[in-house]
Amino acid sequence: MTGTLFLIGVGPGDPELMTLKAVRVLREVPVIAYPRTGEDSTGNDNALALSIARAYLNPLAELLPFTIPMQPGREAAQRAYDDAASEVLVHLGAGRDVAWLCEGDPLFYGTAIYLMARIAGQAPVVVVPGVTSLTAAAAAVARPLGARNDVLKVLPAPLPDEALRAELASASSFAVIKVGRHFDRIRRLLEETGCTEGAMVVEHATTGRQRITPLADFAHDERPYFSTILRYRGIETGVGRGRGE
Amino acid sequence: MTGTLFLIGVGPGDPELMTLKAVRVLREVPVIAYPRTGEDSTGNDNALALSIARAYLNPLAELLPFTIPMQPGREAAQRAYDDAASEVLVHLGAGRDVAWLCEGDPLFYGTAIYLMARIAGQAPVVVVPGVTSLTAAAAAVARPLGARNDVLKVLPAPLPDEALRAELASASSFAVIKVGRHFDRIRRLLEETGCTEGAMVVEHATTGRQRITPLADFAHDERPYFSTILRYRGIETGVGRGRGE
Numbered sequence: 001m002t003g004t005l006f007l008i009g010v011g012p013g014d015p016e017l018m019t020l021k022a023v024r025v026l027r028e029v030p031v032i033a034y035p036r037t038g039e040d041s042t043g044n045d046n047a048l049a050l051s052i053a054r055a056y057l058n059p060l061a062e063l064l065p066f067t068i069p070m071q072p073g074r075e076a077a078q079r080a081y082d083d084a085a086s087e088v089l090v091h092l093g094a095g096r097d098v099a100w101l102c103e104g105d106p107l108f109y110g111t112a113i114y115l116m117a118r119i120a121g122q123a124p125v126v127v128v129p130g131v132t133s134l135t136a137a138a139a140a141v142a143r144p145l146g147a148r149n150d151v152l153k154v155l156p157a158p159l160p161d162e163a164l165r166a167e168l169a170s171a172s173s174f175a176v177i178k179v180g181r182h183f184d185r186i187r188r189l190l191e192e193t194g195c196t197e198g199a200m201v202v203e204h205a206t207t208g209r210q211r212i213t214p215l216a217d218f219a220h221d222e223r224p225y226f227s228t229i230l231r232y233r234g235i236e237t238g239v240g241r242g243r244g245e
Numbered sequence: 246m247t248g249t250l251f252l253i254g255v256g257p258g259d260p261e262l263m264t265l266k267a268v269r270v271l272r273e274v275p276v277i278a279y280p281r282t283g284e285d286s287t288g289n290d291n292a293l294a295l296s297i298a299r300a301y302l303n304p305l306a307e308l309l310p311f312t313i314p315m316q317p318g319r320e321a322a323q324r325a326y327d328d329a330a331s332e333v334l335v336h337l338g339a340g341r342d343v344a345w346l347c348e349g350d351p352l353f354y355g356t357a358i359y360l361m362a363r364i365a366g367q368a369p370v371v372v373v374p375g376v377t378s379l380t381a382a383a384a385a386v387a388r389p390l391g392a393r394n395d396v397l398k399v400l401p402a403p404l405p406d407e408a409l410r411a412e413l414a415s416a417s418s419f420a421v422i423k424v425g426r427h428f429d430r431i432r433r434l435l436e437e438t439g440c441t442e443g444a445m446v447v448e449h450a451t452t453g454r455q456r457i458t459p460l461a462d463f464a465h466d467e468r469p470y471f472s473t474i475l476r477y478r479g480i481e482t483g484v485g486r487g488r489g490e
Contacts, residue, residue: 127383135377139350144358147355149404
């Protein structure tokens with residue numbers, strides 16, 4: 001009897017934004033795997049998904065950390081996923097269910113995608129969707145992502161300038177994700193394409209470090225990877241009516 | 246002391262995909278409001294958000310149904326939101342917190358947007374993000390929405406042909422939402438723009454009525470409003486490696 005791989009979206013940061021299903025599965029599975037980028041100076045894992053879910057894990061579960069280099073497209077990271085998949089398959093082959101912890105939602109720009117690609121076809125895979133950083137950022141600024149017939153574009157900041165320019169030129173509502181060190185370049189592109197008005201920068205949404213700044217006022221030096229730039233330019237929802245906008 | 250309006254995302258359909266935070270707030274608030282499209286033949290509310298959250302409501306809460314005509318952009322629907330906002334403001338003004346139930350996420354094409362626009366500035370508004378039908382549909386088909394530097398476009402089906410054609414022409418990964426009665430037109434547009442390969446139709450994601458059909462094989466007559474057409478065309482994740490794709 002092959003075990004099942006559960007890809008568990010643990011949400012954007014606030015543990016209370018985990019779903020009931022994520023909590024149930026994490027209390028039941030005998031093996032809980034998660035990616036970490038390394039260890040901090042005190043020897044603890046740098047593992048965001050683990051830190052979100054920590055209070056809800058089966059206390060008897062075996063924990064399987066996998067060190068994944070940043071830059072998931074690169075060869076070293078792909079080898080790390082190969083190794084993780086091999087080890088996970090040993091547990092699945094022995095009939096043990098395995099949960100893999102994913103920040104946000106597993107299939108929305110998540111690293112679980114690389115693991116899923118390696119396991120699919122060899123064992124059952126169940127995806128438990130989670131709250132994304134996208135809707136969490138919109139909730140933080142209390143503005144729509146999209147309404148009625150708005151097109152919403154999700155634009156990863158590392159894209160080349162010309163690709164971003166082409167998409168921004170026809171965009172009304174958009175979210176630029178993975179902003180981090182690309183911040184200055186993205187701000188310049190948004191200025192060039194006339195997309196700065198109403199744009200908001202959301203850092204570390206739903207966590208204790210959440211910070212919301214209108215793009216026009218953004219002046220601080222820190223550029224966290226987990227920052228998103230949102231703009232909503234719907235005209236027919238009446239949004240802002242009560243705020244005199 | 247003014248009460249707080251909580252806009253509560255209750256997720257895509259499976260009650261277990263509600264967040265811990267949504268459940269906590271719904272067990273605490275004294276007033277729970279929700280939209281309904283009308284009553285069924287036995288006199289019960291046609292109210293999807295209510296049916297999702299029903300098991301988790303404060304049993305002592307006052308329930309406030311609001312009948313909202315379909316077609317939220319239309320005048321009758323806007324008047325219904327005016328009336329709902331007035332009634333909700335009476336409770337908030339008396340110091341009572343009010344929760345408004347939203348399918349999926351409140352700010353992702355949700356009707357809560359119309360209520361928020363009318364309350365903002367007059368009372369505190371807290372948005373509790375939820376799992377969207379978008380990530381739920383991706384979970385159902387076990388394919389990414391977007392990975393690495395993919396652009397993801399969310400395209401509402403009621404958009405005019407020329408707008409959809411323009412966005413599809415440059416799209417790799419996309420989700421067409423609110424498909425319903427637009428199904429045949431959307432399929433034709435996808436064929437015209439060469440976007441049918443790998444496209445999947447997901448109906449009623451995460452519910453007992455969930456149905457997944459490759460677009461190429463779709464033949465049934467029913468076209469539920471809550472259907473989404475997803476296509477993912479990432480090339481660098483290795484997705485499908487294990488499936489021989």
